[in-house]
Every structure is written in structure tokens, then in C-alpha cells.
Amino acid sequence: MTVRTLMDFERKGWAKRTCWNKWIKGGTLILWLGLSVLFAYEGWFKEPRIAWLALFGMIYSGVGFGARATVREWKEEKLYWWLSLPAPREKLLLAKALVALERWASLFAGVFVYIALYIFLVDLAMGGWSWHQFLLQLQIGFAEVLLAIALGPFLVMVGMLLGSFKKSSSKLIVGLLWGLVITALNLQVNLVGLQFSDKTDPANIIANLNYVILLAEGIVSYGLGFLIFKFISHRLKQGKLLTGD
Amino acid sequence: MSELLRLDGINKGFRGQQVLTDISFSIGKGKAVGLLGPNGVGKSTLLKIAVGLLSPDKGEVRIFGEPPSWQAFERVAFLPDRGHFSRTMKLNEALDMALRLYPVFDLGIAEEILEGAKIPAQASISELSRGQEARLNIALCVARKPELLVLDEPFAGLDILSREAMVDAVIGAISTGVQSVLISTHDLDDVEGVFDEIILLNDGRVALNQEAESVRAKYGSLRQMYKELMRV
């Protein structure tokens, strides 16, 4: 059995949104875009690039995606069917993690495009639009993409681990992990925070990123992600996770 | 090898409460074994331990002569007492998926079991009736032609027709002569005659482990035996 097959199986598990729901969400997004353009036209907006903060938040939704992937197994009572698939536990988990990552990444990309469009339109409505200015603003987004790539897999794994505990007895571990997440958050705020102030020249954002810290963060996050992965698969092999312990 | 499954001195507790005490039994090739006992006696826990989904606190499990591992699931099909293969898939999607997921999957057998279940093609599994989903589940297990079929309370809460279909599917599997089944049930309606051997669980221990025909000879019927032994 290939990981691809298991991923197809996993994808089916991500609940399909009803059409109704989709229309509401799409409508809200368009309405918000329209209002913003109107406000910008009236001169109420100064800094459209603040919108990138929303994308920043999206990075951390990785935890939610990971948690949903594992919580669903026992909440929807699919756990034992899933666990009795004839595949190594690592493969089962990998497929699950990859699909969660995929879902998170596609939402992230969607938000990225939406914000880019938003900035484009708002800038246009405020007058004084230029290609140069627009590209500079996009750089903030690209910086966030780099951070997302560095942190994403770790956050998804943290989520998967959190979702694996049925019992509150594991609160200590949960607290510890959240501590790690918040540390990472602080690191990132330091990295990106400055770039939202008026003083920084957007032209220098990519150039000014501290790549040493970014790389270090990436290495630590992938390492931790891998360790969490090993931990979950080890517990699954012992029949000790997701099963009431 | 004629012994497919062997449990030796299994103990299991949850949060300090002992559920299973010193359980030992084995299952031979081509045998249909019934695991009987009242609700909550630990039958589900025992079956999960037998297929390696839970680890015992003490004791040893050997499945095809080896400690349980994921490889065993290529030859064992396990039907949990509750739960779903998927919630969102439609019938055909589930069968297609099973073809890809399992090393062996005989679509003909699955379709034979599903005949008459009247599962609407466009409904997702979560929209099926209990009986329909039960039939889909047993089809997903039996079509894999497993050497060992482990079913946890497969007949509980089903309408008469679905129940008969389940029994038929199980008998079909035993008829191959190379498949063994281990079935837990708290209720003997329609299944009195299905078993070769009976294991009765009471208070987390094996209260009886005997051939079904000799139980009938000694106690009159399985039902009678059940009543007599559970009263003590």
C-alpha cells in the first residue's frame, strides 16, 4: 500500500463543505473586499500592508489542522478501522500529516492571494498606485511564506499530538508544547514585527530578514516535528495512543 | 500451521480497574469461535488485544506464530464494535478504496453480501441505516478473504434481515474451510448453530472453553449453558 493511496483515503475524511457554507464564506470575503475598497476611496485607510498580519495568523492555524486530523479519528469513531489498515504505522501517520499539511498550505496560499488582491485594490483606490510599491508590499507576504515553510510541519505535528490525547492526564505535555509554540511565536514577532512599522522601508524586508535565525528556527522546527512524529508512531505501535490512555 | 491465534495469560486493566484476568485460549484453522459474555465484561478489550490494537498489561499474544504487528492485518480483518470505515465516502468510493487499501479484495464477494442491502449509490456512509452500514462493514471484511476474521458484536442492534445477512456472510467465510472466525456476542439469537467452539467470559475470566456440540450435549443448548453459568 502506497502513501499516495493512504493520502487519498485521508483526503476523503476531510469533511466536504456544504455548498451553502461555501457561498456564505465567499460572499463575506467579497463583501469585505468591496467595503475596504470603498473605505480606502474615502481616505480612511493608511496602511493596507497591515493586512499581512492575517497571513501571519494563518501560520499558526497549522496546529488546528494537525489536531483536526487526529481528533477526527476518535471523535468520528474511525480509529480502529484506520489502525487495522495493513500498513506500517509510520506510513499511516505520514499520509495523515501530509494531507493536513496540504490542507493548511492550500488555505495559506488562498489567504496569500486574497491579501495580495486586497492590497492591490486598496492601494488603487487610495490613488498613488505603482508596480514598484505593490511589489515591495508583496515582499512582506513572501517573508511570511518563508516563516511558514520553516514552522509549518512542526506546527502540524504539534497539532496531531495534541489531537491524539483523549485524556486530560496529558495536560503537562500539552502545556509544554504550547510553551514551545509561544517561544516560536516570539521569535517570529521579532523577525517580522519591525516590518509593520512605518519606519522600515519595505524595500529592505527580504534583504533584512535574519536568515541565520530563520534557518536555525527551521532546523529546530523540522527536528522537533520529526521527534513528535516518531513519538506518535511509537505509541501507536504499542497500542497506547488515541485509545483511551 | 494450524494454530492461528494464541493468547497466554492475558491481563489488562484500565486506571487501576482490572478488566481481564489470566485469559488464555487459541484458535485453530477453519474454526468458528464464539466469545460470549454479558455487556461490559471486556470482550471488546480482549479482541483488540488479540489483533494487536491494544497491548496487554501482562501475558503474550501470538498471531500466526508471531507477536502482533501491522503485517498481521494483511491476513486478519477486524470489525470493531462501533465505528466507521469512513463517513464521507459513498458505496462505490468505499469499495474502490478497499480495492486499493487491501492486498486482497474480492469485489464479487462484497457485491454478493451487499445484494439486497439497497444502499443508495449517492448516499454517504454516514447517511446509511445501521443495518446497511453493518452489511457494508462485513462486506469490507469478508471480501478480503482473511485467514482470521475477528468480529466484535457484529449482530448487535440490527434488524432481522441485516442480521441474517451478517450470519450468511460469516457462514460463507467459514465455508471456505481456510478462514477462521472469532466473534464476540452477548446475544445468541440466530447464531446458536454458527460456532464450533465457545469461550464464555465472566468477571474478566474464561468461565468455559468447549466445543459447541459438547456444550449442547451437556447443557441442552448454548442458551441454557449461558444462563446456568452466568447465574453462578
Added chain:
Amino acid sequence: MESIQVAGITFKLDPTKPFYEQIVEQVRGALARGEVALEVRMPSVRELAQLLKVNPNTVMRAYQDLERSGLLVTYRGQGTFTTTKQEFIDNIRQELADKAIREFSKAMSQLGFTHEQVLALMEEADYQ
């Protein structure tokens, strides 16, 4: 358990007795009474097991027993059939008749009738 008819044989299993013996008896009875003809195809082990809701090993054992006494014959690849030979059926009829007579005479002697009295009663009785 409700009765089940297949190939002219009526099965009715009682869960308080071994199923294997009941299946053998009921097939023999049907053959002796002529309810099932010679050279009739019997249901397969699996079919009969599913109809009666019993373990196929039980049906298999019953079939093997009936084959040993010549009442059933299995042709490889074709299935199981009732015997081609009337003599086997006659033997069974004789056996069952002897058994019925034994039971009958036992019951009559327990009621205190002598052999002659029984014969006289039989003369008068409506024979169905």
C-alpha cells in the same frame, strides 16, 4: 427455530440437541418417506449451512455421515446428490420401521397390553 424446506426436505432444528445428528436424521427421514426422490441434487454445504444458520463444518460432517451409509453421493465438481440405488432407501425404511415398531410395542407393553391384544387392536384400527 422455524422449519426450512430445501430439495423436498423439511429441516427443523432444535437448539437443545446436537445439530449434526438432527441433520442426519431429518435427511434420512425425508428419503425413507419418499419426500425426496433418487438422484436429486442436494444443496451445497455452504447453501445448507446458510439456510439452517449452522456451522458449515456441522453440515459437512452430516453429509459425510450420510455418504458413508450410501444415502448421499458426491461427484467431484458437480455437487452432492441423493443415492441412485433404491435398495439403500429400502434399508433406511426398514430401519425406521423397526424403530417405530420398537417404540410402539414398548409403549403398548407399558400400558399393559399383550401381543395378541395389540394385534387385535391393530386389526380394528384405521390404518392411515
